[in-house]
Amino acid sequence: MEKEFIKITDLTRKFKDNVALDSINLTIQEGELFGLVGPDGAGKTTLLRTLAGLLRITGGEVREAGCELHKNSESIKPKIGYMAQEFSLYGKLSVLENLQFFGEMYDVSPSLQKERIPGLLAFAQLTEFTDRRAAKLSGGMKKKLALACTLLHQPPILLLDEPTTGVDPVSRREFWNILNDLHLQGTTIIVSTPYMDEADRCSQVGLIYQGKIVECDSPENIRQKVGGEFIKVVTHDWQKAREIIQPLKGVLEVQTYGEALHILVDSANKRIGQIQKSLHKAKLDILEIRVIKPRMEEAFISLIRKIDQTK
Amino acid sequence: MIRRILALVKKEFLHLKGDWWLPAFMLFGGALELLAIGWATSRPITNLPLMIWDMDRTAASRNLVISLENTGVFALTEPAKSMETIENLMDRGEINAAVIIPHGFSNEIETIGGHPVLQVILNGAESIPAREALRAVKGVVRSLDEKITIDRLGIDPDLFKGFDFSLRVWFNEALNEAYYTTPAELALMLEFTILIFAALTFSREREFGTLEQLLVMPFSSIEIIIGKSIPVILVGMFDFTLMLGVVHFAFNVPIRGSGLLLFGLAFMYTLVELGKGMAISVFSKSQHQAFLLVFMVGMIDFLFTGYAAPVESMPKIIQYLAYFVPAHHWLNIMRGITLKGSTILDILPNILFLLVLGLVIGFFSLRYIRKALD
């Protein structure tokens, strides 16, 4: 396994007056299931497009699977399966015709196509829709079709831009099962996602914010880097509760999740009693209060907040 | 209500900023095309390649050649040496006409009672220049006829002068080609500009998916219609002014009638075409379709405006149908006011037709659009 399968050095990309990628340095190993996580506009799509050879590299270097993209980005294309964020298959062509088209474009011989397509249709659960026009598929099916199109030529690298956005939870789970299978087979996968729970399923996670890589580590390590513990508190009036809790000593951050508050404190043991007392004093009933393990979401929001505070 | 309409208008203009080419095309495209095309087409037919086979080679035949050259219609090619050359060049479309002066031409002229023969071959594959060429040749022949007759018979030349009639050309004394073509081209451009712009108003929203959003907002359909109409009207009138400027200043076409009346009627015409355009726009499922429909409608209207050929020359049915085409009346109005100095009374029938057509089209369009929006 090549250690530095994908190595990105000082990658910078500007569009008019906004800096989409700000000196990105990243190394991805072969066979990783890498999650690229960040809010809208952070630069996920720009990064993926660059890795797919779709954007000119104007600053920095990208070495990918032995190709030097900053010199010749066309060379990487046969080795990649790219799935764009927006549905970009041919609506007027059927499921089968789309697969065949992309098969031809990736130089998969007709006999190999014949061999592989039925399997792909099956695992994307599209067999009964083989002749249906792509425009007439549901959102989830469209994404699965798009994924199938990237797999036909069995590329070593998959670049998927928010593949599960806009897809129902059941399909999402199925999709990730597929990705895990591919991961086990040794494909290097880079997935961008706004869903934090998906980030947990990756082998490595890269947090990207405002064009910079904020954090790049395994999910567990990131969660632990939060530097504190979380206490979950549910009351009838979360706004009032927040007002009360925020100024308390040892409270580093208060995050809201619907009716609940996830409070980051330096030490749960030290602070949980104090919080209870303050809420009682304000006559607020506590419906739930316990220590919780930080999830990616909390970790991420916390990290972002720290960055914003240092500005 | 006015505030909401203004908000809509502002949004339309902001939208347009994104697609900057659309307003640019609308505003300047028409004027530029007019300039370019007007310049290229308002010229009399000249420089037609003419090949002469002079088998006589006398002073008389050479004089004939000079007369032909002097018509200004022809550009003489190398003299022909054989019929084959003429055939080849004519086949390939490299000459528009050939004149063959047979041996003995001069002799026949000198002889009393002689009939000099002259052969002209026209390239029928280009009938428009061919007619012009024929006309020019006939003119030269006629003069020569007169001269010969006078010489032979010693008739008083004034006798022949009498056979000329006096000719007056009204509205276009100098027979300036631009007078024919540019007002009509302006009318055509204006129609296309307004139609395209109007047709895009709704179809663009539909294609980008913002139409639904517009419909759930608290605008009444009338407000939406007015809000979308105002930019089109503004653009239309601006375009008209620009093009009128081009026609007047670049091509020296006069505006002999009332400018105010002209603008007023231009405004009315804009509204009529706007109605048509909007109906097309609601009807089309995509911008693409809208464009196509506009083009078809525009072409059909073009048929009836009598731009290239007068409506009287067309079959009766078409003549009747022409009355129902707004552009037909608009062209008459344009020509009337600019070239003829027409007053309201002179062009009243056209104005009335335009008004009635406008109301009918407007009524149906509005109903259709409101139904579609609601």
Place this chain on the structure above:
Amino acid sequence: MSFRHLWAVIRKELQHILRDRGTFILVLVTPTLVLLLMTYSLAVKIQHVPIALLDYDQSATSREFIHQITAGDDLDLYQNAVSMSEIEDLLIKGKIKAAIIIGPKFSEDLLAMRGLSLQIIIDGTEPETGGFAVDHIGWRAEAFANDILADQILVNGISLDSLEPIDLRIRSWYNPSLEPRVDIVPGLLSIVLGFPAFSVALTLAREHEHSTMEQLLATPVRRIELLLGKMIPYILAGLVNVIVIPVIAMAWFNVPFNGNFLEFLLLSAIFLFAELSMGMVIGVFMKSQSAALALSFLVVLFPGFFLTGIFFPIASLPEMARMESMFLPGTHYAIITRGVFLPGIGIDALWPYAIMLIVLGLAFTGIAALFFKKKLA
């Protein structure tokens, strides 16, 4: 270049043309429709020009004259006016295009061989009707005068013959009656084949608008494969028109087709290559379909109409316009179609134009390939 890639793109485009109603109509139906429309509206022979007569003479001769003038289809008597102001009114209102004023001493002057006391007023605002009226009235008047005076002249020892000594023999090749349709219809072919060119411009823009461009660019396909693959189906569609339209021209409009059809197909394919690659250049630069269409109108359709020598002879255009017209494939093809339909010449005579078209096609394709980047930005 990979033929497999090329074929995949061609197949996809063909599927699209057949399945997308708008494209199908634009490419396979519109050319014929527009041809019909244009033929009926532009290739019109002038006739039935309305005129008015003001007869101050009111003699048998003048009435005979009026009768002769209005005898044919070319001039129609709209009204017998009684005053000059009536004539003015009619002209301004556009009800008549010309007026003949017969002087009070018309028959007197004519019989005394003092001349034709006639005044013709024409409306100078309409192309050609004025000149047409003058010509036709003139010819009729002359013939009339000669007729009336035949006896008189004989008395003076001159025969009618001698008044027009020159024997002018007129022959009009390929189109004996100089019927406008016969030569304009073949020329129109080069204009209406601009529609497939629009479609080509649209196809690239459409990929951008529907986001499929992104997916497409991520594949190893090469630029030239993409461009040619998109052009070829439209060339084929254009050729369908090239077969259908001459059939219509011959059957409906009686336009003769004297050339070799296979050669014509070949020449047409070359033209389509040039014309469509021009459309391709537009498509490469415009990212939205409406922009592509608008630009196509401005650069393909309108110049195609005015500068290709179909309605306005190129010889009469100003120098700069003439040079511009050389860059339009339509100009060369108009010469080819005219040549193939009417004189019936073939590649042996038309090859220079074919070469020009090939050169233009290669140039445009080259420009398109140069500026078409396989990058989103």
